[in-house]
Amino acid sequence: MKWNELGSEPCSVARSVAAIGDRWTLMILRDCFLGVRRFDDFQARLGISRSIIADRLKRLVDEGVLRRDAYQDRPVRHEYRLTDKGLALHPVIMAIVHWGDVHYADETGPPLLHRHKACGCDFVPVMTCSACNDPLTARDVEVRPAGA
């Protein structure tokens, strides 16, 4: 399989990974959720070439994950904001953050803390079942093809 055929695989991981399964794409999305919006800020934070950032931002706009809005007229300047489809990636990024916090934090602990505004507490994300609300692990889940 060629990489650019992944998007047409009948698998939701393959389709998603074709859109976001790239190292720098994931780092850009992390920054989007931290409030970064401008090209130069992505560049300063990631320290990679402008062409890589331009390419990844364009792809995310093409996928409908980010939208590009003008925030200044002369000269025209754009910023990149998460669309609803992009905001829906929050559980993906939070799950990656949490896995990293658990498995790669050094002796100083997790670098960032997350507070749930409504209840006021620092939290970690917990994946639960939409039917019964109980927490889920891999061993609790059975997968089958739709229609089977």
Added chain:
Amino acid sequence: MKWNELGSEPCSVARSVAAIGDRWTLMILRDCFLGVRRFDDFQARLGISRSIIADRLKRLVDEGVLRRDAYQDRPVRHEYRLTDKGLALHPVIMAIVHWGDVHYADETGPPLLHRHKACGCDFVPVMTCSACNDPLTARDVEVRPAGA
């Protein structure tokens, strides 16, 4: 920043993405959660070169995400199984699956269904707060550096 410096960034996304933020790595992990364990099965399912699969499997073993067990003596053959650290990636993969189901499913709907064995229902994953158990969206969360 060079890609191989990402792992030393004080950010849990950067550290995680250094381990799993690769297209084929994510596809291999998807297959692991579907019960695939053998090199030839990964290869048959992904249809990519043996050297890419060998490289990604080795990296996942080095990271402690998979372990390599002999299942046959003559000739010796190995299988690859998720460790506890690997099983802890389940929320990452489920979040990616769900995002793909919502945003990339065609008219036939999601290709795979997930059943929660304990309650018997098909479900979608819901990210909740570990403190109050309420569902979370990006707008509900405030991020700050640890120690601030």
